[in-house]
Amino acid sequence: MMLLTGGLGYIGSHTAVELLDNDQDVVIVDNLSNSQIDVKDKIQKITGKSIKFYEGDVRDADLMDKIFSENKIDTVIHFAGFKAVGESTKIPIEYYKNNIDSTLVLLEAMKKHNVKNLVFSSSATVYGKAKSMPIFEDFPLSASNPYGRTKLFIEEILKDVHAADPSFNIAILRYFNPVGAHESGIIGENPNGIPNNLMPYITRVATKKLDLLHVFGNDYETHDGTGVRDYIHVCDLAHGHLKAAQKLENNPGLVVYNLGTGTGYSVLDMVKAFESSCKVSVPYVIDERRPGDIDTCFASPEKAEKELGFKATRTLEDMCKSSFNFEVNNK
Ligand code: NAD
Ligand code: UFG
Numbered sequence: 001m002m003l004l005t006g007g008l009g010y011i012g013s014h015t016a017v018e019l020l021d022n023d024q025d026v027v028i029v030d031n032l033s034n035s036q037i038d039v040k041d042k043i044q045k046i047t048g049k050s051i052k053f054y055e056g057d058v059r060d061a062d063l064m065d066k067i068f069s070e071n072k073i074d075t076v077i078h079f080a081g082f083k084a085v086g087e088s089t090k091i092p093i094e095y096y097k098n099n100i101d102s103t104l105v106l107l108e109a110m111k112k113h114n115v116k117n118l119v120f121s122s123s124a125t126v127y128g129k130a131k132s133m134p135i136f137e138d139f140p141l142s143a144s145n146p147y148g149r150t151k152l153f154i155e156e157i158l159k160d161v162h163a164a165d166p167s168f169n170i171a172i173l174r175y176f177n178p179v180g181a182h183e184s185g186i187i188g189e190n191p192n193g194i195p196n197n198l199m200p201y202i203t204r205v206a207t208k209k210l211d212l213l214h215v216f217g218n219d220y221e222t223h224d225g226t227g228v229r230d231y232i233h234v235c236d237l238a239h240g241h242l243k244a245a246q247k248l249e250n251n252p253g254l255v256v257y258n259l260g261t262g263t264g265y266s267v268l269d270m271v272k273a274f275e276s277s278c279k280v281s282v283p284y285v286i287d288e289r290r291p292g293d294i295d296t297c298f299a300s301p302e303k304a305e306k307e308l309g310f311k312a313t314r315t316l317e318d319m320c321k322s323s324f325n326f327e328v329n330n331k
Contacts, residue, residue, distance in 0.1 A: 001025040002245065003073045005058045005106060006080030007051075008035035010189045011121065011175070011234060013043055014182055015077060018238035019245075020047040027071050029064075030080065031057040034192075042186045058102035064109035075117040075245050078106055081150070084196055085125070085292065088147035099150035100157075107161055117248040119171045119241055120158060122151050124230070124260070124297055126174060133264070134300035137174070137256045144292055155256075162254040169251055171244040176230035176260030176299050178237050180319040181326035188326030189234070198270060199231070199319070203327035206280045213282055215267050217289035222296055226267035230260040230298035233314035233322070243308040260299025261312045270320075277320040 002019060006012045007028030013035075016026050020043070028040070028051055040053050052071065056063040058080045067073075081099040082088065088095040103120075110118065127135050128142035143149040158170050179199040181188030194210070195201045204210040218225035240259040247255065265273070271282050304310045 001027060001071055001073050003027045003029065003067065003071070003076045005029050005076065005078045005102070007077075008032065008037070008039040009079055011178055011237060012077075012079040013039050013187045014234045014238040015079075015241045016043045016051060017046050017182060017187070018235070018242050020049045020051070022242055024242075027052045027054070027067065027073065029054045029056060029058060029067060031055065034082075039187060046182065046184050046186065059098070059105050061105050061109065064105055065112070068109050068113035068115065073113070073115050075119065075248060076106065076110060076115060077119040077121075077241055077245065078103065079121050081121070083147065085145050085147045086196060088150075089145055092146035095146045095150055100153060103154050103157060107157075116167055117169045117245070118158070119173060119244045119248070120154065122155055122172050122174045123148070124174050124176045124258070124299065126152050126155065127297070129294050130297070133296055134262060134298050135258065136300045137258055137303055159254060166253060167251070169248040170254045171248055172254070172256040173240060173244055174256065174258050175237060176232050176258065176297070178234045179231045180233040180235065180314065180322040182235060183322060185322070185325040185329040188323065188330070190330060198229075198267060199323050202270065202274050202282055203323050205282050205284075206274065206278060206324060207327050211283070213271065213284035214287040215284050216287055216293060218286045219289075220295040222266055224266050224268050227293055228264040228266045228296040228298065230262065230264055231270070231316070231319055232259060232261050232312050233319050236261075236312035236314050240304065240308070240310045243304075243310040247308055255307070257304040257308060257310075258299040258301060259304060259310070259312075260301050262299055262301040264296055264298035265316065273316045274320040274324070277317040278324040280324070
């Protein structure tokens, strides 16, 4: 049985579907700080299977003790945390408290209940401004904002935990840019307020909830001057978690994988792909650079392919169409 912390969120909900579709039993704990309770029913509707759900905070040690006592958990996938880079610069203490404390409380509960397999949601942000592309897992790590530092610090904590107990198996997954939604159109990314990320902003412009996309800078060193990223379909990403969890069954110790496609697209590539895939227009203006943004970021997906047998298969068109479908369905 697998425990998903933050399992009602964007990536967690798609991973829950992937795991249930592959006959895994799933328990979710989520405090609903960035998700809605109806996602639980939606996951069950898509899969036709039931999940056990605990509403509460991963930092609540008594709750975690109860969850591990009541369920035969063998693997934990730790999604819970705050994730907005800009917000983290305004309320850093909340970010450190939530992301780091939740991990520490979880690790203590796992230790107490002798649960030794953990998959952790890290981010390509830990590579900072990488020296060259594509990015390999052994590149130097750095962070330029509190959110990124929480991921970096947690990775270090996990290395210490593994060093102290080598029988602890940990897969650190460094996600590139997750986009898209489940093909059913009933779960997807649904940020509150004005979206920070590119794809949810595009879908809201395409559905006329927002007027114009602001393209943050067109003077980067890229083929058209706009920022290049490695967008990966969230259902491919979800499959990567299944593969990582399977890998942990063979006691690999601590392992680190990029989850990306290996291909970079610019902001304008994304706009064009969206317009042609979804037959809608996405008006935009060129604006100032967003502070902290880098020119280019894309993964080497080789290690995950070789060691996990994981390869992203969904196309850019799939990413655009499924994002649009979710936005239209969730008016
Ligand atoms: P999300 O906000 O949609 O999901 C996180 C979930 O965790 C939410 O449902 C929220 O309610 C819950 N949560 C937060 N703090 C909690 C706590 N203390 N106790 C219980 N539940 C809590 O985010 P997501 O996009 O699904 O991201 C999942 C993980 O992946 C996060 O750790 C995030 O930092 C990481 N990540 C995300 C991206 C991305 O672009 N989406 C990229 C790299 C890494
Ligand atoms: N962009 C725009 N306009 C927008 C939003 C974004 O032009 O309204 C541009 C950005 O400048 C960047 C690209 O679109 O060039 C992608 O931006 P996102 O905000 O979608 O994604 P980031 O690459 O900045 O960051 C994301 C997550 C981080 C994570 C990082 C690496 O938000 O949490 O990917 O995984 F750390």
